[in-house]
Amino acid sequence: MSPHSAQPLTIFSGLTAAERKRLDGLASSRLLDAGNYLFHQHTPSQNVYVLESGILMMERSSSTGRRQVMAFMQPGNFIGIPHNQHYDYTVSALTASRVREMPLKAFVQLQDEIPTLKENVRGIGGNILAHTLDQVFALGQKKAHERVCFLLKQLSDRAAIPGASTIELVMTRQDIADYLGLTIETVSRAFGKLKREGVIAIYSAHKVEILDTEAVEEMALAD
Amino acid sequence: MSPHSAQPLTIFSGLTAAERKRLDGLASSRLLDAGNYLFHQHTPSQNVYVLESGILMMERSSSTGRRQVMAFMQPGNFIGIPHNQHYDYTVSALTASRVREMPLKAFVQLQDEIPTLKENVRGIGGNILAHTLDQVFALGQKKAHERVCFLLKQLSDRAAIPGASTIELVMTRQDIADYLGLTIETVSRAFGKLKREGVIAIYSAHKVEILDTEAVEEMALAD
DNA sequence: CGGGACCTTGAAACACCTCAAATATGGTGG
DNA sequence: CCACCATATTTGAGGTGTTTCAAGGTCCCG
Structure with missing residues (x-):
């Protein structure tokens, strides 16, 4: 299991007030009812998100109808780390939720201007990988x-x-x-x-x- | 399953000859006999590696002796993407192998000077995550x-x-x-x-x- | 050619799955 | 606010796939 720091890493960690404001300037709020989808597998990835309230679920489905849930997400979590042209999973709301939605392009640009932001994305990516490796171990053993x-x-x-x-x-x-x-x-x-x-x-x-x-x-x- | 580009992404992709030379300047070769370890789980992560020849295996073991193999690695693969103070898996050689070993610190520094390099690390991280998500699906379903x-x-x-x-x-x-x-x-x-x-x-x-x-x-x- | 490690095969036990039915839960309209 | 309904969960019985335990076979290296 991977160690958790006392303060969990979020996309905002270590940003100055001014930087937070710039990041937040990109975002618009979006509300999701329970059961609604944030985005679908195989859809072009155009936005990234920060979950503000509610619980989301990330899943992947096969053409044969089998489904694997990859993660349950909680307020503070960052969603949609860019690594493909398309999302390769579906995210839906388990409860009514509020997310901050940011255009991927502008977010990527902002990363180049705020090193800490890039650093946070890297760290969050590492946490996701660690979580996924834990899951592999659990499912396999x-x-x-x-x-x-x-x-x-x-x-x-x-x-x-x-x-x-x-x-x-x-x-x-x-x-x-x-x-x-x-x-x-x-x-x-x-x-x-x-x-x-x-x-x-x-x-x-x-x-x-x-x-x-x-x-x-x-x-x-x-x- | 994630799409594979015709030219698989490596740490060298898109680097100029000069940049490759700088990167290679950090590295020293290391030979591993079949069965030998490159590094162990819970060991401080001090180096990153590029596999030149041979096949490596990445695994994780529990205190109770259960073992989960996370990946088999082939020439060209990059090993040790920094995201923790410690490696959270063990890497060993299935066959006699040669790796290029680079000090983590110097590598991280070089990333700041060569944007393409940083980009490649990000891309490789994404590929690893995609691979791991595929594995979760396979083990779960x-x-x-x-x-x-x-x-x-x-x-x-x-x-x-x-x-x-x-x-x-x-x-x-x-x-x-x-x-x-x-x-x-x-x-x-x-x-x-x-x-x-x-x-x-x-x-x-x-x-x-x-x-x-x-x-x-x-x-x-x-x- | 011998020996040890690896792989395959068989039989029985076990964990998990499938199918089916009973029960509990939570939301809705009266 | 309660009764009702659809949905979710639990429980049971039987079947299937995987594991376990055991033995036999194969390969490779010395």
Whole structure:
């Protein structure tokens, strides 16, 4: 697992007030209802985004209908790091969300004028890669209940109060299943198993509490 | 799957002769015997590398001994893109290999002087992320024989003659298994199944030929 | 030609998936 | 505000693919 700095890296990290203002000058706000799409896979990439509020989901679908969820995104996250002509994933809103939308071209230009901005993009790219490598490890090496702990730990670490033991699962069981490479039934049974073992408490399908942090961490741990 | 340009991107792409010379001036050659390590997970990252000849393998291991192979690397590949204080994977040689080793600090500095170089690093980072996302999709959504096709297609696409139908598998079955999140036995049976179906021919454990390119592509395809 | 590592094959166990049904949840209109 | 409905989740039973354990075969190098 990659170390998290106390202050999570955002696109604004280390910018002066003036620089922030310039960056924000590029942006316009956009609201998304739950279930709506921010952009689609294979669409020309024309904008980048900063999530202000709400939860987004990044996914990739095959022509045969199989779906893999790549990430759940939280306020502060930067979306659409330019590396292709086209987005190679779809981003949609799990809850009503607000994003700041910036034209890709202008953003790229601004990067050349603000070195810190370029530095932040590089850092965020590194974090995304680290996250994705963790996911490869989880999908390749872990059993169902360990993968569920992997998700719980991620959500707990990134919660408003990092390490919070009560976790709001805004996504559906199907989203979780597609994130972890399992079926909804297996995810449900994995939650049940963790509950029976006293590792977690389930208050409702979308609200759980971690009772045994160590057990969760141990099962979630990637390296 | 991400599109490959006709000329694969390397760290040298688009550099002038003078710039190449400067970059190469930083480097010293290093030879690795088969089985030797280039660097280890959790080691401070002090160098970056360009693979000149041979095949390297990138892997990550957990404290519990489970191992996930993240990539097989070929001549031209760039290794060690800086995004952490420490390498978060181990790189070792599958065959006798030669790399050009460059001090990270000097390399980072040179990036500031040669914009094309910075651009290349960014592009390579994007390719690595795209590769890793493909792997997530494969591990999360594909069956054993489809994962094997996923690997065969990758190796075929990146062969000296791209799209070559005869493939040299320099890695062991265990390496393949750890790359695809399977066991050696399952990998072996998957090869057997593809052979029985006439999709591939197996000349030896480490030399196969793709007989039905379409079938391999279809099974390998991620999106 | 021998030996050790690697690979394949077989049989049985297990984890996960599929199909099916029961139950719980959350939003909506009355 | 409650009853209702559609949707999401859980639970159960049976099937399938993958793993595990074990044995036999192959390849390669000394």
